[in-house]
Each structure stands twice: as structure tokens, then as C-alpha cells.
Amino acid sequence: xxxxxxxxxxxxxxxxxxxxxxxxxxxxxxxxxxxxxxxxxxxxxxxxxxxxxxxxxxxxxxxxxxxxxxxxxxxxxxxxxxxxxxxxxxxxxxxxxxxxxxxxxxxxxxxxxxxxxxxxxxxxxxxxxxxxxxxxxxxxxxxxxxxxxxxxxxxxxxxxxxxxxxxxxxxxxxxxxxxxxxxxxxxxxxxxxxxxxxxxxxxxxxxxxxxxxxxxxxxxxxxxxxxxxxxxxxxxxxxxxxxxxxxxxxxxxxxxxxxxxxxxxxxxxxxxxxxxxxxxxxxxxxxxxxxxxxxxxxxxxxxxxxxxxxxxxxxxxxxxxxxxxxxxxxxxxxxxxxxxxxxxxxxxxxxxxxxxxxxxxxxxx
Numbered sequence: 033x034x035x036x037x038x039x040x041x042x043x044x045x046x047x048x049x050x051x052x053x054x055x056x057x058x059x060x061x062x063x064x065x066x067x068x069x070x071x072x073x074x075x076x077x078x079x080x081x082x083x084x085x086x087x088x089x090x091x092x093x094x095x096x097x098x099x100x101x102x103x104x105x106x107x108x109x110x111x112x113x114x115x116x117x118x119x120x121x122x123x124x125x126x127x128x129x130x131x132x133x134x135x136x137x138x139x140x141x142x143x144x145x146x147x148x149x150x151x152x153x154x155x156x157x158x159x160x161x162x163x164x165x166x167x168x169x170x171x172x173x174x175x176x177x178x179x180x181x182x183x184x185x186x187x188x189x190x191x192x193x194x195x196x197x198x199x200x201x202x203x204x205x206x207x208x209x210x211x212x213x214x215x216x217x218x219x220x221x222x223x224x225x226x227x228x229x230x231x232x233x234x235x236x237x238x239x240x241x242x243x244x245x246x247x248x249x250x251x252x253x254x255x256x257x258x259x260x261x262x263x264x265x266x267x268x269x270x271x272x273x274x275x276x277x278x279x280x281x282x283x284x285x286x287x288x289x290x291x292x293x294x295x296x297x298x299x300x301x302x303x304x305x306x307x308x309x310x311x312x313x314x315x316x317x318x319x320x321x322x323x324x325x326x327x328x329x330x331x332x333x334x335x336x337x338x339x340x341x342x343x344x345x346x347x348x349x350x351x352x353x354x355x356x357x358x359x360x361x362x363x364x365x366x367x368x369x370x371x372x373x374x375x376x377x378x379x380x381x382x383x384x385x386x387x388x389x390x391x392x393x394x395x396x397x
Contacts, residue, residue, distance in 0.1 A: 048170040060098070068150065084326040100394065102215070102223050120392045129366065131392055134171070134268060134299060134330065135357040135377050138385040144355035146170060156185035157363045166360035170212040173358060175210035175228060175270060176263045178256040182275035182305075184247040193339030194274050194305065199235040201272075205353070206231060217252040218244025219281045227263065241374055246281030247317055249273070250289040253325060257289075268356075269296060269333075274303045274342075274347065275316035294372070295393045300331040301349050303342065311363050330389040367394045 042207045057349060137145040150167040179198060206212055211227040214237040225237035234336070252273065260269035271293075282289075326333050332352070334345045359377065367373045370393065379390045 041204055051114075079339075095240065098350055098381065102221050102259060113128065126342040129362055129395065130165070130167075130360050131375070132297070132358065132360045133375055133377060135310065136330065136332075136352050136355075136387040137357065137379060138387075140383050141387070142170075143323075144352055145382075146355045148357070152379050152381060153357070153359060154378040155359060155361060156378075157361070158367070159376075160365070160374055162361045162364065164359050164361055165330035166358065168358040171268070171356055171358035174267050175205070175207075175211070175268045176260050176267045176355060177212040177272060178215055178260055179212060179238070180215040180221075180252050180256055180271060180273045181215060181241055182247060182249075182273075183218045183241050183244040183277070184276070184280075193342055195239050195241065196236045196340035197339075197346055198274065201299065201350065201397050202234045202238065202341060203231050203384055204347070205350045211263070212237050214241075215256060216241045216244070217248050217250065217275075218245075219248060221248060221251050223254045223259070247275065247278050247318075249275060249277065249279045250282035250284045250286060252282075253289040253300065254284045256291045257292040257298045261296040261316055268327055268353075269298045270301065271298055272301045272303070272355065273322070274305065275318075275322075276306065277304050277316075277322055279318035279321065286321050286325075290328060291324060293329050294391055296391070297389065298329055299389070299391065300326045300329040301334070302326045302331065303336065303345055305336045305339070328390050330387045332387065336369070363394075369396045 091226040136152070137148060140146045146169065148169065150164060153164060153167070155164055179202070179359045181194060181198060184274055202212060206229050208229075212222060212234055214225040214234055216222050216224055224241060225234050228234065252275075253271065256271045256273075257269075260271070263269070304319055304322070304323075323333055332349070334348075336342055336345060363373065372391050372393055374391050375389060377386055379386055
């Protein structure tokens with residue numbers, strides 16, 4: 033009967049064969065979503081869009097249940113500079129056994145605490161004390177930042193304040209060697225401007241983010257982490273997420289997003305714009321999920337009461353990124369390949385709040 037069906041529908045067989053050979057992944061709606069949030073995704077969501085409106089297969093199509101590729105902007109990516117070429121060569125020489133931890137230390141007034149000596153820090157891997165092999169106060173390691181703006185209709189009310197505060201942050205945060213990319217997310221995750229240090233282009237991209245529908249927070253964290261991971265091992269990876277936290281349309285789930293952030297060693301800062309202050313009037317599940325992911329990566333959560341507070345929040349993030357400690361060590365004992373290991377960093381003296389990523393994934397053997 034199968035052979036008869038194949039002979040009867042040769043065109044169908046050809047379509048299936050082409051789809052399989054092209055690596056196109058088909059996604060499914062999340063059965064846990066309410067009916068109104070279900071949306072049929074076309075196969076083109078897993079392909080890179082071209083200027084002519086046609087699509088080409090993604091070279092890294094996602095498995096079923098995960099989001100497709102980020103929708104790329106029309107302008108081409110920036111040309112590789114000699115510094116970028118040198119960074120790529122240096123990646124080959126990175127020791128995969130070395131574990132790097134970025135540490136933010138705040139005093140009792142919630143201000144960054146600089147100038148602490150190496151001896152003030154204690155580092156533990158799975159509860160075992162470790163020797164700190166690299167200690168760099170106020171690390172000069174360059175930044176790669178993914179600025180991700182919620183473009184959903186539910187966040188529309190405060191979008192003007194978000195755009196202007198983000199534009200100010202772009203001008204303030206970029207230093208020589210740093211790169212920033214602008215993303216928007218609604219039902220899709222779109223890269224509005226590729227990684228660069230061109231402040232004017234990046235600000236223009238933020239100001240031109242159009243309104244969308246739906247909120248795909250998990251997809252944003254997952255795809256943002258992957259985009260940062262491709263930038264290199266010798267750079268700090270930071271996601272700054274501005275959202276109302278009303279998750280509705282992600283194809284990936286919470287566990288997949290958190291796992292990708294941990295695997296990519298991403299530092300997540302979440303700024304929650306709450307259109308409704310009363311918890312009884314809004315969906316808090318997304319907020320709790322972001323709190324967990326943010327805490328796991330060593331970032332920080334912010335809940336501005338008014339949009340005007342966004343500027344001060346961006347200023348605080350900038351100060352913190354410029355006063356981070358970089359600690360690195362060779363785990364002893366080493367964990368098994370491809371396993372998650374816990375990290376704890378303490379400051380032995382003083383009344384300090386210490387934030388850092390809580391775990392890492394060991395390298396394959």
C-alpha cells in the first residue's frame with residue numbers, strides 16, 4: 033500500500049525529499065498556551081529572509097519545538113576588522129578547561145564596590161575550594177551586548193520612553209572594542225542592527241522598532257544567547273532585555289532558554305515594564321521565569337515604577353559592567369564531560385552583595 037501511495041503521489045514524495053534534504057524543521061504550537069495564543073507558524077520562520085521577499089533554507093535549522101533563526105536585517109553585517117581577525121585566531125588558543133566567572137560586588141548602598149583584593153574572594157566549585165588563577169578587577173575584557181526590546185502590543189504604552197532610554201544607553205555604554213546589536217521580539221525575534229560600534233546606526237534601529245503582536249521571551253533569551261556565543265570566547269556576553277514579561281508566543285520553553293543562557297555564559301539583565309502594578313491584574317509567570325534565569329546567570333532584575341526611571345537603570349547597568357571582577361580557575365577536581373557544575377563566590381570580609389553565574393557546563397572530552 034505504501035508503494036502504491038508513493039507511485040500515486042510522486043509530487044508529494046519530491047516535496048518531502050526536498051524538505052528533508054534542505055534541513056527544514058517544522059515546529060508545533062505549544063499545547064499549554066491558551067487557544068487565543070496559538071498561532072500557526074509557516075515554514076519560512078526557520079529560514080533567513082532576503083530582500084526580495086523569498087526565503088532560503090537555514091543552515092542550522094532548529095529541532096522541533098525550538099524557534100527558528102533570528103530574522104536578519106536588510107543591511108549586511110559589518111566587515112571583519114583586523115582586530116576581529118586577531119580575536120578569531122585567539123579563540124583557538126583558549127584553554128577549554130579554564131572556567132571564567134564575572135563577579136559584580138555591591139555595597140550596602142547597592143553601589144559597585146571596586147578595589148577589592150584577590151585575597152578577599154573565595155571561590156567554590158561543587159562546594160570544593162578553588163585556586164583563583166586569574167584575577168582582574170575592573171576587567172577590560174570587551175563587551176558584546178544584545179539589546180532586546182519587547183515590541184508587543186502589550187508593551188506599546190511605554191515604547192517611546194523605552195526607545196529613548198535605550199538610545200541614551202547605547203551612546204553611553206559603547207567603549208573602544210565593544211560591540212552592540214539591537215533586537216526586537218514579538219512573535220518573532222528580529223535583529224534590527226548587527227553587532228557594531230556605530231552609535232548612530234544602532235540608535236536609529238532602536239527608534240524605528242515597529243509594533244508587533246505576541247511576546248516571545250524564551251525565544252529571545254535562547255536566540256540572543258546563541259548570537260552572542262558566535263561572537264568569541266574572549267569577550268563578555270550580555271543580554272539586556274526590556275519587556276513587560278507577558279510571555280505568550282515562544283516556541284522554546286523556559287528550560288531550553290535557561291540552558292542556552294548557561295551554556296553560552298551569558299549575563300542577563302532584565303528590565304520589567306509593568307503596565308499593571310497589581311499582581312492580580314497581570315501575568316506574573318513570565319516575571320518569575322525571568323527572575324530565575326537572571327539569577328542563574330548573575331545578572332540583575334529591575335522593576336521601574338515609571339518609564340522615566342529607565343535612564344537611571346541603564347546608567348546603573350553601565351556602571352556595573354565597568355566595575356566587574358573577572359575570576360578564572362581550573363576546576364579541581366574536574367567534572368565529567370557535558371555536565372552542569374555549581375559555582376559559589378564569596379567576599380570574606382565586609383557587608384557585600386555578590387552576584388555571579390551559578391553554574392557552568394563542562395567541556396566535552
